[in-house]
Amino acid sequence: xxxxxxxxxxxxxxxxxxxxxxxxxxxxxxxxxxxxxxxxxxxxxxxxxxxxxxxxxxxxxxxxxxxxxxxxxxxxxxxxxxxxxxxxxxxxxxxxxxxxxxxxxxxxxxxxxxxxxxxxxxxxxxxxxxxxxxxxxxxxxxxxxxxxxxxxxxxxxxxxxxxxxxxxxxxxxxxxxxxxxxxxxxxxxxxxxxxxxxxxxxxxxxxxxxxxxxxxxxxxxxxxxxxxxxxxxxxxxxxxxxxxxxxxxxxxxxxxxxxxxxxxxxxxxxxxxxxxxxxxxxxxxxxxxxxxxxxxxxxxxxxxxxxxxxxxxxxxxxxxxxxxxxxxxxxxxxxxxxxxxxxxxxxxxxxxxxxxxxxxxxxxxx
Ligand SMILES: *Cc1c(COP(=O)(O)O)cnc(C)c1O
Numbered sequence: 059x060x061x062x063x064x065x066x067x068x069x070x071x072x073x074x075x076x077x078x079x080x081x082x083x084x085x086x087x088x089x090x091x092x093x094x095x096x097x098x099x100x101x102x103x104x105x106x107x108x109x110x111x112x113x114x115x116x117x118x119x120x121x122x123x124x125x126x127x128x129x130x131x132x133x134x135x136x137x138x139x140x141x142x143x144x145x146x147x148x149x150x151x152x153x154x155x156x157x158x159x160x161x162x163x164x165x166x167x168x169x170x171x172x173x174x175x176x177x178x179x180x181x182x183x184x185x186x187x188x189x190x191x192x193x194x195x196x197x198x199x200x201x202x203x204x205x206x207x208x209x210x211x212x213x214x215x216x217x218x219x220x221x222x223x224x225x226x227x228x229x230x231x232x233x234x235x236x237x238x239x240x241x242x243x244x245x246x247x248x249x250x251x252x253x254x255x256x257x258x259x260x261x262x263x264x265x266x267x268x269x270x271x272x273x274x275x276x277x278x279x280x281x282x283x284x285x286x287x288x289x290x291x292x293x294x295x296x297x298x299x300x301x302x303x304x305x306x307x308x309x310x311x312x313x314x315x316x317x318x319x320x321x322x323x324x325x326x327x328x329x330x331x332x333x334x335x336x337x338x339x340x341x342x343x344x345x346x347x348x349x350x351x352x353x354x355x356x357x358x359x360x361x362x363x364x365x366x367x368x369x370x371x372x373x374x375x376x377x378x379x380x381x382x383x384x385x386x387x388x389x390x391x392x393x394x395x396x397x398x399x400x401x402x403x404x405x406x407x408x409x410x411x412x413x414x415x416x417x418x419x420x421x422x423x424x
Pocket of ligand 1: 117118119120143144146147189215217218238239240241251252253
């Protein structure tokens with residue numbers, strides 16, 4: 059019997075009765091779009107994050123696009139983000155017609171290197187998108203301080219970090235806007251696509267609500283060109299069931315991570331780097347090793363899944379060739395792409411399974 063990277067089936071079975079009931083209730087209500095489940099989920103997540111507003115959208119990518127649009131970012135603007143993240147963090151900048159500008163990441167946390175941020179700011183810079191990679195927050199307050207000096211907006215890409223904290227502040231709640239993804243494998247995942255934008259700014263929230271629904275406030279009166287991007291009632295009901303367990307699950311992930319930290323210490327590999335001010339949610343537990351392929355092969359040979367996050371830094375993606383970056387531009391991100399490997403870390407993982415995984419990794423170095 060193997061060990062998957064994430065066990066969504068086991069999670070479903072643990073919630074089956076409650077979950078089936080929630081889904082059937084939506085079917086019975088025959089209200090599928092813009093109903094009470096979405097509205098309640100928005101209120102629950104706004105309260106959880108300690109912000110005034112939450113706007114549910116179709117997915118985490120749309121959440122970024124709509125956040126950028128609502129802040130008025132478009133052609134001629136530059137937006138700074140990390141080269142070590144999922145493609146959408148920068149793709150969305152290009153989607154609104156702006157130019158992605160990359161800054162290398164910190165060698166310990168693999169989040170944006172804030173010491174290098176300022177030198178990439180130009181008169182065209184309008185916003186910064188810090189990404190809380192693998193569920194550990196970057197120091198967003200410091201990002202905001204830097205941004206304030208240049209009159210820039212900050213959008214937190216918190217797709218991997220719902221529930222994470224930095225000095226007691228929840229991911230997504232510190233910047234002008236924060237975005238979440240409810241893709242099935244995220245810490246709070248639906249059974250399909252989903253996303254959300256949170257903000258303290260009610261005017262921004264009104265703009266986001268208009269943008270997600272064809273630029274329309276009053277039905278059939280369109281004030282601007284918008285999008286069709288909303289969270290359906292079935293997904294919202296599913297997410298509301300799971301949301302009750304989010305803190306418990308995130309705590310369990312931290313416990314699994316602590317067990318790995320202990321089981322794997324002393325080996326010639328880099329364990330996930332911690333910022334002492336951050337309370338991470340371990341969306342992924344990512345090791346770094348020059349012998350990544352050997353570790354992957356060994357794990358695969360005993361039926362244990364592992365995965366590379368991310369094989370190619372964004373500045374070297376084919377789609378961004380037009381930006382003119384070259385290998386060597388961001389050495390920390392490039393090295394991480396050669397060495398990073400996620401091993402199974404999810405709430406249902408047992409101590410025995412973790413010992414088995416750590417044992418297999420140790421054998422590589424024997
Ligand atoms: C998953 C993810 C997204 C995109 O979310 P989708 O819901 O898949 O569109 C954006 N940024 C990061 C960092 C992600 O991990």
